[in-house]
Amino acid sequence: MTNIWNDTSREMRRLDVSEWETLIGAVCKDRHWTLIVIYPRQGKALYIDPFGATSGQLMQCRDKTRAFLRRKNINISRWKCETISHPRQQDSTSCGVFVCKIAEQLLLGQQVVFQTEKAAIDLIRLEMAQKLIDESDDLMDLCHACGDRDTSEALVDDWVTNFETMFNVCLFIQCAYFILMMCVLFFRLNAQPANVGSTGCV
Incomplete structure (x- = not known):
């Protein structure tokens, strides 16, 4: 998703976007992680910044995701980018945890709600590490x-x-x-x- 944001998504040339209801991925810019969710069939994208998305970020997300879909020959008459209500990052180091947790809850169809104090974020980190170990070959x-x-x-x-x-x-x-x-x-x-x-x- 970072490559889409940077207009360098050449490795996705073979991806048939029309086959998917949802495309989701993280963007790393200036060492800060954000989340983009693209819903091609619904004509919209979500942009989620753990600190809270600005109107400028939403416009940039709209333009970047629309340009990506046009390159994939997806007919877009009306395209929008919005954000959702979500817990806010309270420190300067847990953006990756927030992005992963929000992505997980969105993909599971859950309400995006979780605790944000340090102990809770540390527990989420441990759960993520355990899941990676459990699911590894x-x-x-x-x-x-x-x-x-x-x-x-x-x-x-x-x-x-x-x-x-x-x-x-x-x-x-x-x-x-x-x-x-x-x-x-x-x-x-x-x-x-x-x-x-x-x-x-x-």
Whole structure:
């Protein structure tokens, strides 16, 4: 959504907007998060700033979202941008939490209401972190360095722990193939690894 706001939404060229009732996303501008919700079939967009939207922001949102939809060949005769009543951000660091919580409540069809004191926002942060962990894929069988998945007994999928590079930095868990490639790179740079442990270099 930040790219739509900045008129650089090239990666959305293949998106067929007409297939969707709602497009929702966050905009980051000057390190402050805001929320845009586009309802193509209803001819409107919502702009939500955790501090409260200004008339200038609403006009800019209207112009940006309308231009985006026109580029997608969506016929817009009347287009408007409005905001909704919502809890206001009370500090300078929780805009992202507000945007995520408001987006969640809108998508669930709930009234946008939640507590805004520090303890309540901290609890929302913890709930968000827990949800991300609960919904994440198990990455224990992935190489932390190259992303390869351990799929066989072959040497290239062997896992090596606590391998120290020439910079003496632990890479945690990585596959033997990644280590081999790093060794080749080190030797090409005319540098010797400080310690390759028991794996050695081929």
